[in-house]
Amino acid sequence: MTAERALGRCDALAALSSLPGGIERVHLSPEHRAANALVGGWMRDAGLTVREDAAGNLVGRLEGMRPGLPALLLGSHLDTVTDAGRYDGMLGVLLAIEVADRLRRRDAPLPFALEVIGFTDEEGTRFGNALLGSRALAGRVGADWLATPDRAGVTVKEAMTAFGLDPARIGEAARRREDLVGYLEVHIEQGPHLLDAGRGLGVVTAIAGARRFALEVTGRAGHAGGTPYPRRRDALVAAAEIVVGIERIAIETGTIGTVGRIDALPGGVNQVPGVARFSLDLRAESDEARDAAFAAIDALAREVCDRRGVRWGWDELYRADTATCAPWLVDAVEAGARAVGDADPVRLWSRAGHDGMAVVEVADVAMLFLRCGNDGISHHPDETVTGEDVAAALDAFEATVLAVAERQRG
Known part of the structure:
Protein backbone atom coordinates (compact mmCIF):
# COMPACT_ATOMS: atom_id res chain seq x y z
CA MET A 1 0.00 0.00 0.00
CA ALA A 208 29.43 10.72 -13.59
CA GLY A 209 32.11 13.35 -13.40
CA ALA A 210 31.27 16.18 -15.80
CA ARG A 211 33.12 19.04 -17.45
CA ARG A 212 31.48 21.74 -19.57
CA PHE A 213 33.28 23.91 -22.09
CA ALA A 214 32.73 26.91 -24.33
CA LEU A 215 34.50 26.03 -27.58
CA GLU A 216 35.39 28.47 -30.34
CA VAL A 217 36.73 28.25 -33.88
CA THR A 218 37.85 31.54 -35.47
CA GLY A 219 38.26 31.81 -39.21
CA ARG A 220 37.52 34.65 -41.61
CA ALA A 221 34.10 35.87 -42.70
CA GLY A 222 33.54 36.43 -46.39
CA HIS A 223 30.99 36.68 -49.18
CA ALA A 224 29.37 33.34 -49.95
CA GLY A 225 29.49 33.95 -53.69
CA GLY A 226 32.78 35.80 -53.92
CA THR A 227 35.06 33.59 -51.77
CA PRO A 228 36.46 30.56 -53.65
CA TYR A 229 36.80 27.34 -51.66
CA PRO A 230 40.62 27.36 -51.59
CA ARG A 231 40.49 30.82 -49.96
CA ARG A 232 37.77 30.09 -47.44
CA ARG A 233 38.50 29.99 -43.72
CA ASP A 234 35.08 28.66 -42.78
CA ALA A 235 34.78 28.40 -39.00
CA LEU A 236 31.48 26.55 -39.08
CA VAL A 237 32.66 23.77 -41.39
CA ALA A 238 35.67 23.23 -39.13
CA ALA A 239 33.39 23.20 -36.09
CA ALA A 240 31.10 20.68 -37.78
CA GLU A 241 34.03 18.35 -38.38
CA ILE A 242 35.02 18.70 -34.71
CA VAL A 243 31.44 17.96 -33.57
CA VAL A 244 31.39 14.72 -35.57
CA GLY A 245 34.79 13.89 -34.09
CA ILE A 246 33.46 14.47 -30.56
CA GLU A 247 30.75 11.89 -31.16
CA ARG A 248 33.27 9.38 -32.55
CA ILE A 249 35.69 9.85 -29.64
CA ALA A 250 32.89 9.55 -27.08
CA ILE A 251 31.67 6.29 -28.59
CA GLU A 252 35.18 4.85 -28.85
CA THR A 253 36.09 5.75 -25.25
CA GLY A 254 32.78 4.87 -23.58
CA THR A 255 32.26 8.46 -22.46
CA ILE A 256 29.41 10.86 -23.24
CA GLY A 257 30.14 14.01 -25.23
CA THR A 258 27.27 16.31 -26.14
CA VAL A 259 27.28 19.51 -28.19
CA GLY A 260 23.99 21.13 -27.24
CA ARG A 261 24.41 24.59 -28.70
CA ILE A 262 26.22 26.14 -31.67
CA ASP A 263 26.26 29.69 -33.04
CA ALA A 264 27.79 30.90 -36.31
CA LEU A 265 28.77 34.54 -36.84
CA PRO A 266 28.16 36.93 -38.52
CA GLY A 267 25.06 34.80 -39.19
CA GLY A 268 24.07 35.91 -42.68
CA VAL A 269 22.73 33.30 -45.09
CA ASN A 270 25.10 34.64 -47.77
CA GLN A 271 28.20 34.86 -45.58
CA VAL A 272 31.00 32.43 -44.88
CA PRO A 273 31.02 32.10 -41.05
CA GLY A 274 34.03 33.74 -39.47
CA VAL A 275 33.40 32.48 -35.93
CA ALA A 276 31.71 29.34 -34.60
CA ARG A 277 31.00 29.05 -30.90
CA PHE A 278 29.66 25.81 -29.44
CA SER A 279 29.23 24.00 -26.16
CA LEU A 280 30.53 20.66 -24.91
CA ASP A 281 29.19 18.62 -22.00
CA LEU A 282 31.56 15.72 -21.29
CA ARG A 283 30.80 12.92 -18.81
CA ALA A 284 32.37 9.61 -17.86
CA GLU A 285 32.44 6.96 -15.16
CA SER A 286 35.79 8.25 -13.93
CA ASP A 287 37.64 11.56 -14.01
CA GLU A 288 40.55 9.87 -15.78
CA ALA A 289 38.35 8.62 -18.63
CA ARG A 290 36.63 12.00 -18.94
CA ASP A 291 39.90 13.94 -19.02
CA ALA A 292 41.50 11.54 -21.49
CA ALA A 293 38.51 11.96 -23.80
CA PHE A 294 38.86 15.74 -23.69
CA ALA A 295 42.58 15.47 -24.45
CA ALA A 296 41.67 13.44 -27.54
CA ILE A 297 39.01 15.99 -28.54
CA ASP A 298 41.47 18.86 -28.09
CA ALA A 299 44.08 17.10 -30.22
CA LEU A 300 41.53 16.38 -32.97
CA ALA A 301 40.33 20.00 -32.96
CA ARG A 302 43.87 21.34 -33.27
CA GLU A 303 44.53 19.07 -36.25
CA VAL A 304 41.27 20.10 -37.96
CA CYS A 305 41.90 23.80 -37.37
CA ASP A 306 45.53 23.65 -38.55
CA ARG A 307 44.48 21.86 -41.71
CA ARG A 308 41.69 24.34 -42.43
CA GLY A 309 43.65 27.49 -41.54
CA VAL A 310 41.46 28.54 -38.61
CA ARG A 311 42.14 29.03 -34.89
CA TRP A 312 40.96 26.85 -32.00
CA GLY A 313 40.21 27.92 -28.43
CA TRP A 314 38.24 26.81 -25.38
CA ASP A 315 37.26 27.82 -21.84
CA GLU A 316 36.17 25.43 -19.10
CA LEU A 317 32.92 26.64 -17.52
CA TYR A 318 32.10 23.88 -15.05
CA ARG A 319 33.74 20.87 -13.44
CA ALA A 320 32.21 18.29 -11.10
CA ASP A 321 34.44 15.36 -10.35
Whole structure:
Protein backbone atom coordinates (compact mmCIF):
# COMPACT_ATOMS: atom_id res chain seq x y z
CA MET A 1 0.00 0.00 0.00
CA THR A 2 2.87 2.40 0.74
CA ALA A 3 4.14 2.31 -2.87
CA GLU A 4 0.74 3.48 -4.06
CA ARG A 5 0.78 6.21 -1.43
CA ALA A 6 4.18 7.42 -2.62
CA LEU A 7 2.94 7.58 -6.22
CA GLY A 8 -0.16 9.47 -5.15
CA ARG A 9 2.01 11.96 -3.31
CA CYS A 10 4.07 12.47 -6.48
CA ASP A 11 0.82 13.53 -8.14
CA ALA A 12 0.08 15.93 -5.28
CA LEU A 13 3.55 17.50 -5.55
CA ALA A 14 3.14 17.82 -9.33
CA ALA A 15 0.28 20.22 -8.68
CA LEU A 16 2.69 22.63 -6.94
CA SER A 17 3.94 24.29 -10.09
CA SER A 18 4.58 27.75 -11.50
CA LEU A 19 4.11 26.46 -15.06
CA PRO A 20 0.51 26.36 -16.32
CA GLY A 21 -0.18 22.91 -17.71
CA GLY A 22 3.22 21.59 -16.68
CA ILE A 23 5.58 21.12 -13.75
CA GLU A 24 8.15 23.69 -12.63
CA ARG A 25 9.20 24.13 -9.01
CA VAL A 26 12.37 26.13 -8.43
CA HIS A 27 14.54 27.14 -5.50
CA LEU A 28 13.19 29.73 -3.03
CA SER A 29 9.88 30.11 -4.88
CA PRO A 30 6.34 30.02 -3.46
CA GLU A 31 6.12 26.48 -4.88
CA HIS A 32 9.27 25.53 -2.94
CA ARG A 33 7.64 26.85 0.23
CA ALA A 34 4.44 24.90 -0.49
CA ALA A 35 6.36 21.69 -1.22
CA ASN A 36 8.32 21.93 2.02
CA ALA A 37 5.07 22.44 3.93
CA LEU A 38 3.32 19.51 2.23
CA VAL A 39 6.22 17.06 2.49
CA GLY A 40 6.96 18.24 6.03
CA GLY A 41 3.43 17.19 6.97
CA TRP A 42 4.01 13.75 5.50
CA MET A 43 7.26 13.47 7.45
CA ARG A 44 5.43 14.30 10.68
CA ASP A 45 2.80 11.69 9.87
CA ALA A 46 5.67 9.17 9.65
CA GLY A 47 6.83 10.13 13.15
CA LEU A 48 9.75 12.33 12.14
CA THR A 49 10.83 15.56 13.83
CA VAL A 50 10.91 18.13 11.03
CA ARG A 51 13.00 21.23 10.43
CA GLU A 52 14.08 23.41 7.53
CA ASP A 53 17.83 24.01 7.45
CA ALA A 54 19.60 27.30 6.73
CA ALA A 55 19.68 26.59 2.97
CA GLY A 56 16.00 25.69 2.63
CA ASN A 57 16.50 21.90 2.63
CA LEU A 58 13.72 19.99 4.39
CA VAL A 59 14.94 17.51 7.04
CA GLY A 60 13.00 14.94 9.07
CA ARG A 61 14.73 12.96 11.83
CA LEU A 62 13.94 9.66 13.53
CA GLU A 63 16.13 8.97 16.55
CA GLY A 64 17.89 5.62 16.91
CA MET A 65 18.29 3.44 19.98
CA ARG A 66 19.30 6.56 21.89
CA PRO A 67 19.07 10.28 21.08
CA GLY A 68 21.91 12.10 19.36
CA LEU A 69 23.42 9.24 17.35
CA PRO A 70 25.02 9.91 13.94
CA ALA A 71 22.45 9.84 11.14
CA LEU A 72 22.04 7.79 8.02
CA LEU A 73 20.66 10.23 5.42
CA LEU A 74 17.98 9.09 2.97
CA GLY A 75 16.55 11.39 0.34
CA SER A 76 16.71 13.22 -2.94
CA HIS A 77 15.51 16.61 -4.25
CA LEU A 78 12.15 18.36 -4.43
CA ASP A 79 12.92 20.99 -7.11
CA THR A 80 12.41 20.39 -10.83
CA VAL A 81 13.50 21.48 -14.27
CA THR A 82 11.07 23.40 -16.46
CA ASP A 83 8.29 21.21 -17.92
CA ALA A 84 9.44 18.32 -15.76
CA GLY A 85 8.23 14.82 -15.09
CA ARG A 86 6.73 13.92 -11.74
CA TYR A 87 9.21 11.33 -10.42
CA ASP A 88 12.72 12.76 -10.86
CA GLY A 89 13.93 13.53 -7.35
CA MET A 90 10.63 13.70 -5.52
CA LEU A 91 9.93 9.95 -5.71
CA GLY A 92 13.21 9.33 -3.87
CA VAL A 93 12.17 11.66 -1.04
CA LEU A 94 8.76 10.04 -0.73
CA LEU A 95 10.18 6.50 -0.70
CA ALA A 96 12.62 7.59 2.01
CA ILE A 97 9.64 8.77 4.12
CA GLU A 98 7.93 5.41 3.60
CA VAL A 99 11.06 3.55 4.72
CA ALA A 100 11.33 5.73 7.83
CA ASP A 101 7.66 5.07 8.60
CA ARG A 102 8.17 1.31 8.28
CA LEU A 103 11.28 1.24 10.43
CA ARG A 104 9.67 3.39 13.12
CA ARG A 105 7.04 0.69 13.54
CA ARG A 106 9.61 -2.07 14.11
CA ASP A 107 10.42 -3.23 17.62
CA ALA A 108 14.20 -3.04 17.05
CA PRO A 109 15.52 0.56 17.14
CA LEU A 110 18.30 1.34 14.70
CA PRO A 111 21.92 1.80 15.85
CA PHE A 112 21.87 5.25 14.23
CA ALA A 113 19.40 8.03 13.65
CA LEU A 114 17.55 8.11 10.35
CA GLU A 115 17.16 11.42 8.56
CA VAL A 116 15.08 12.03 5.45
CA ILE A 117 16.19 15.04 3.43
CA GLY A 118 14.42 16.86 0.62
CA PHE A 119 17.16 18.84 -1.06
CA THR A 120 16.43 22.11 -2.81
CA ASP A 121 18.00 23.38 -6.03
CA GLU A 122 19.56 20.16 -7.25
CA GLU A 123 18.61 21.11 -10.80
CA GLY A 124 19.87 24.71 -10.75
CA THR A 125 16.88 25.80 -12.83
CA ARG A 126 16.47 29.26 -11.32
CA PHE A 127 20.03 30.44 -10.65
CA GLY A 128 22.06 28.19 -12.97
CA ASN A 129 24.22 26.72 -10.17
CA ALA A 130 23.12 23.14 -9.54
CA LEU A 131 23.33 21.29 -6.20
CA LEU A 132 23.02 24.40 -4.03
CA GLY A 133 21.14 22.57 -1.28
CA SER A 134 23.50 19.61 -1.10
CA ARG A 135 26.57 21.83 -1.46
CA ALA A 136 25.32 23.81 1.53
CA LEU A 137 25.08 20.56 3.49
CA ALA A 138 28.70 19.89 2.51
CA GLY A 139 29.74 23.42 3.54
CA ARG A 140 30.61 24.45 0.01
CA VAL A 141 28.45 27.52 -0.67
CA GLY A 142 30.43 30.75 -0.86
CA ALA A 143 29.65 34.43 -1.23
CA ASP A 144 29.91 34.17 -5.04
CA TRP A 145 26.94 31.79 -5.07
CA LEU A 146 24.86 34.14 -2.94
CA ALA A 147 25.49 36.94 -5.44
CA THR A 148 24.26 34.87 -8.43
CA PRO A 149 21.16 36.43 -10.06
CA ASP A 150 18.22 34.72 -11.69
CA ARG A 151 16.82 35.90 -15.04
CA ALA A 152 14.85 38.64 -13.29
CA GLY A 153 18.00 39.95 -11.59
CA VAL A 154 17.08 38.64 -8.12
CA THR A 155 20.15 37.24 -6.37
CA VAL A 156 20.26 34.08 -4.26
CA LYS A 157 20.86 36.32 -1.22
CA GLU A 158 17.77 38.42 -1.96
CA ALA A 159 15.64 35.37 -2.67
CA MET A 160 16.74 33.72 0.58
CA THR A 161 15.73 36.80 2.53
CA ALA A 162 12.32 36.91 0.83
CA PHE A 163 11.89 33.19 1.57
CA GLY A 164 12.48 33.81 5.26
CA LEU A 165 16.05 32.53 5.47
CA ASP A 166 19.10 34.45 6.71
CA PRO A 167 21.84 34.35 4.04
CA ALA A 168 24.47 35.10 6.68
CA ARG A 169 23.61 31.80 8.39
CA ILE A 170 23.78 29.49 5.37
CA GLY A 171 26.92 27.94 6.82
CA GLU A 172 24.74 26.42 9.54
CA ALA A 173 23.38 23.97 6.97
CA ALA A 174 26.79 22.27 6.84
CA ARG A 175 27.12 18.83 8.41
CA ARG A 176 30.17 17.15 9.90
CA ARG A 177 31.40 13.78 8.64
CA GLU A 178 31.49 12.38 12.18
CA ASP A 179 27.75 13.09 12.53
CA LEU A 180 26.80 11.09 9.42
CA VAL A 181 26.77 7.34 8.81
CA GLY A 182 26.27 7.78 5.06
CA TYR A 183 23.84 8.91 2.38
CA LEU A 184 21.50 6.68 0.37
CA GLU A 185 19.24 7.74 -2.48
CA VAL A 186 16.66 6.03 -4.65
CA HIS A 187 16.26 7.72 -8.02
CA ILE A 188 14.77 6.92 -11.38
CA GLU A 189 17.53 5.95 -13.79
CA GLN A 190 16.88 8.75 -16.31
CA GLY A 191 18.00 6.48 -19.10
CA PRO A 192 17.10 3.20 -20.86
CA HIS A 193 19.78 0.78 -19.57
CA LEU A 194 17.58 -1.00 -17.02
CA LEU A 195 14.65 -0.93 -19.42
CA ASP A 196 16.73 -2.54 -22.17
CA ALA A 197 18.05 -5.15 -19.74
CA GLY A 198 14.55 -6.00 -18.53
CA ARG A 199 15.49 -5.20 -14.92
CA GLY A 200 13.54 -3.11 -12.45
CA LEU A 201 16.40 -2.07 -10.16
CA GLY A 202 20.08 -1.18 -10.52
CA VAL A 203 22.96 -0.63 -8.12
CA VAL A 204 24.90 2.56 -8.83
CA THR A 205 28.70 2.39 -8.66
CA ALA A 206 29.54 6.02 -9.47
CA ILE A 207 27.94 9.33 -10.40
CA ALA A 208 29.43 10.72 -13.59
CA GLY A 209 32.11 13.35 -13.40
CA ALA A 210 31.27 16.18 -15.80
CA ARG A 211 33.12 19.04 -17.45
CA ARG A 212 31.48 21.74 -19.57
CA PHE A 213 33.28 23.91 -22.09
CA ALA A 214 32.73 26.91 -24.33
CA LEU A 215 34.50 26.03 -27.58
CA GLU A 216 35.39 28.47 -30.34
CA VAL A 217 36.73 28.25 -33.88
CA THR A 218 37.85 31.54 -35.47
CA GLY A 219 38.26 31.81 -39.21
CA ARG A 220 37.52 34.65 -41.61
CA ALA A 221 34.10 35.87 -42.70
CA GLY A 222 33.54 36.43 -46.39
CA HIS A 223 30.99 36.68 -49.18
CA ALA A 224 29.37 33.34 -49.95
CA GLY A 225 29.49 33.95 -53.69
CA GLY A 226 32.78 35.80 -53.92
CA THR A 227 35.06 33.59 -51.77
CA PRO A 228 36.46 30.56 -53.65
CA TYR A 229 36.80 27.34 -51.66
CA PRO A 230 40.62 27.36 -51.59
CA ARG A 231 40.49 30.82 -49.96
CA ARG A 232 37.77 30.09 -47.44
CA ARG A 233 38.50 29.99 -43.72
CA ASP A 234 35.08 28.66 -42.78
CA ALA A 235 34.78 28.40 -39.00
CA LEU A 236 31.48 26.55 -39.08
CA VAL A 237 32.66 23.77 -41.39
CA ALA A 238 35.67 23.23 -39.13
CA ALA A 239 33.39 23.20 -36.09
CA ALA A 240 31.10 20.68 -37.78
CA GLU A 241 34.03 18.35 -38.38
CA ILE A 242 35.02 18.70 -34.71
CA VAL A 243 31.44 17.96 -33.57
CA VAL A 244 31.39 14.72 -35.57
CA GLY A 245 34.79 13.89 -34.09
CA ILE A 246 33.46 14.47 -30.56
CA GLU A 247 30.75 11.89 -31.16
CA ARG A 248 33.27 9.38 -32.55
CA ILE A 249 35.69 9.85 -29.64
CA ALA A 250 32.89 9.55 -27.08
CA ILE A 251 31.67 6.29 -28.59
CA GLU A 252 35.18 4.85 -28.85
CA THR A 253 36.09 5.75 -25.25
CA GLY A 254 32.78 4.87 -23.58
CA THR A 255 32.26 8.46 -22.46
CA ILE A 256 29.41 10.86 -23.24
CA GLY A 257 30.14 14.01 -25.23
CA THR A 258 27.27 16.31 -26.14
CA VAL A 259 27.28 19.51 -28.19
CA GLY A 260 23.99 21.13 -27.24
CA ARG A 261 24.41 24.59 -28.70
CA ILE A 262 26.22 26.14 -31.67
CA ASP A 263 26.26 29.69 -33.04
CA ALA A 264 27.79 30.90 -36.31
CA LEU A 265 28.77 34.54 -36.84
CA PRO A 266 28.16 36.93 -38.52
CA GLY A 267 25.06 34.80 -39.19
CA GLY A 268 24.07 35.91 -42.68
CA VAL A 269 22.73 33.30 -45.09
CA ASN A 270 25.10 34.64 -47.77
CA GLN A 271 28.20 34.86 -45.58
CA VAL A 272 31.00 32.43 -44.88
CA PRO A 273 31.02 32.10 -41.05
CA GLY A 274 34.03 33.74 -39.47
CA VAL A 275 33.40 32.48 -35.93
CA ALA A 276 31.71 29.34 -34.60
CA ARG A 277 31.00 29.05 -30.90
CA PHE A 278 29.66 25.81 -29.44
CA SER A 279 29.23 24.00 -26.16
CA LEU A 280 30.53 20.66 -24.91
CA ASP A 281 29.19 18.62 -22.00
CA LEU A 282 31.56 15.72 -21.29
CA ARG A 283 30.80 12.92 -18.81
CA ALA A 284 32.37 9.61 -17.86
CA GLU A 285 32.44 6.96 -15.16
CA SER A 286 35.79 8.25 -13.93
CA ASP A 287 37.64 11.56 -14.01
CA GLU A 288 40.55 9.87 -15.78
CA ALA A 289 38.35 8.62 -18.63
CA ARG A 290 36.63 12.00 -18.94
CA ASP A 291 39.90 13.94 -19.02
CA ALA A 292 41.50 11.54 -21.49
CA ALA A 293 38.51 11.96 -23.80
CA PHE A 294 38.86 15.74 -23.69
CA ALA A 295 42.58 15.47 -24.45
CA ALA A 296 41.67 13.44 -27.54
CA ILE A 297 39.01 15.99 -28.54
CA ASP A 298 41.47 18.86 -28.09
CA ALA A 299 44.08 17.10 -30.22
CA LEU A 300 41.53 16.38 -32.97
CA ALA A 301 40.33 20.00 -32.96
CA ARG A 302 43.87 21.34 -33.27
CA GLU A 303 44.53 19.07 -36.25
CA VAL A 304 41.27 20.10 -37.96
CA CYS A 305 41.90 23.80 -37.37
CA ASP A 306 45.53 23.65 -38.55
CA ARG A 307 44.48 21.86 -41.71
CA ARG A 308 41.69 24.34 -42.43
CA GLY A 309 43.65 27.49 -41.54
CA VAL A 310 41.46 28.54 -38.61
CA ARG A 311 42.14 29.03 -34.89
CA TRP A 312 40.96 26.85 -32.00
CA GLY A 313 40.21 27.92 -28.43
CA TRP A 314 38.24 26.81 -25.38
CA ASP A 315 37.26 27.82 -21.84
CA GLU A 316 36.17 25.43 -19.10
CA LEU A 317 32.92 26.64 -17.52
CA TYR A 318 32.10 23.88 -15.05
CA ARG A 319 33.74 20.87 -13.44
CA ALA A 320 32.21 18.29 -11.10
CA ASP A 321 34.44 15.36 -10.35
CA THR A 322 33.17 11.79 -10.24
CA ALA A 323 31.49 10.68 -7.03
CA THR A 324 32.48 7.06 -6.52
CA CYS A 325 30.00 5.18 -4.39
CA ALA A 326 31.47 3.69 -1.21
CA PRO A 327 32.00 -0.09 -1.66
CA TRP A 328 30.47 -0.95 1.73
CA LEU A 329 27.32 1.03 0.95
CA VAL A 330 27.17 -0.41 -2.58
CA ASP A 331 27.24 -3.85 -0.94
CA ALA A 332 24.33 -2.80 1.28
CA VAL A 333 22.31 -1.61 -1.74
CA GLU A 334 23.11 -4.87 -3.50
CA ALA A 335 21.92 -6.80 -0.44
CA GLY A 336 18.71 -4.78 -0.56
CA ALA A 337 18.16 -5.72 -4.21
CA ARG A 338 18.81 -9.39 -3.44
CA ALA A 339 16.27 -9.22 -0.63
CA VAL A 340 13.51 -8.58 -3.18
CA GLY A 341 14.52 -11.52 -5.37
CA ASP A 342 17.22 -10.10 -7.64
CA ALA A 343 19.91 -12.78 -7.41
CA ASP A 344 22.39 -10.90 -9.60
CA PRO A 345 21.77 -7.14 -9.31
CA VAL A 346 22.79 -4.96 -12.23
CA ARG A 347 25.61 -2.53 -11.49
CA LEU A 348 25.81 0.66 -13.55
CA TRP A 349 27.13 4.19 -13.33
CA SER A 350 24.90 7.22 -13.33
CA ARG A 351 25.19 9.32 -16.47
CA ALA A 352 23.19 12.10 -14.79
CA GLY A 353 24.29 14.22 -11.84
CA HIS A 354 22.80 13.84 -8.36
CA ASP A 355 23.06 15.37 -4.89
CA GLY A 356 25.50 12.63 -3.91
CA MET A 357 28.14 14.47 -5.94
CA ALA A 358 28.14 17.15 -3.21
CA VAL A 359 27.30 14.99 -0.20
CA VAL A 360 30.30 12.73 -0.89
CA GLU A 361 32.51 15.46 0.59
CA VAL A 362 31.07 14.80 4.06
CA ALA A 363 29.66 11.26 3.89
CA ASP A 364 29.94 7.98 2.01
CA VAL A 365 27.22 7.73 -0.64
CA ALA A 366 25.40 5.07 -2.65
CA MET A 367 22.32 4.91 -4.86
CA LEU A 368 19.60 2.54 -5.99
CA PHE A 369 18.22 3.10 -9.47
CA LEU A 370 14.61 2.46 -10.44
CA ARG A 371 13.69 1.66 -14.04
CA CYS A 372 12.21 4.40 -16.22
CA GLY A 373 9.55 3.40 -18.71
CA ASN A 374 8.79 5.04 -22.04
CA ASP A 375 12.26 4.59 -23.59
CA GLY A 376 13.94 5.81 -20.40
CA ILE A 377 12.84 9.41 -20.95
CA SER A 378 13.25 11.88 -18.07
CA HIS A 379 13.14 15.66 -17.50
CA HIS A 380 9.96 15.48 -19.57
CA PRO A 381 6.22 15.19 -18.87
CA ASP A 382 6.28 11.66 -20.35
CA GLU A 383 8.54 10.37 -17.55
CA THR A 384 6.99 7.11 -16.24
CA VAL A 385 7.51 4.34 -13.69
CA THR A 386 5.43 1.26 -12.82
CA GLY A 387 3.81 0.56 -9.49
CA GLU A 388 5.49 -2.85 -9.43
CA ASP A 389 8.96 -1.32 -9.77
CA VAL A 390 8.21 1.32 -7.13
CA ALA A 391 7.06 -1.38 -4.69
CA ALA A 392 10.25 -3.37 -5.35
CA ALA A 393 12.39 -0.26 -4.88
CA LEU A 394 10.68 0.51 -1.57
CA ASP A 395 11.24 -3.00 -0.23
CA ALA A 396 14.86 -2.98 -1.46
CA PHE A 397 15.48 0.44 0.11
CA GLU A 398 14.19 -0.76 3.48
CA ALA A 399 16.35 -3.88 3.23
CA THR A 400 19.35 -1.69 2.37
CA VAL A 401 18.91 0.36 5.55
CA LEU A 402 18.62 -2.84 7.57
CA ALA A 403 21.82 -4.14 5.95
CA VAL A 404 23.60 -0.93 7.02
CA ALA A 405 22.20 -1.38 10.53
CA GLU A 406 23.45 -4.94 10.68
CA ARG A 407 26.90 -3.81 9.65
CA GLN A 408 26.88 -1.04 12.26
CA ARG A 409 25.88 -3.48 14.99
CA GLY A 410 28.64 -5.82 13.89
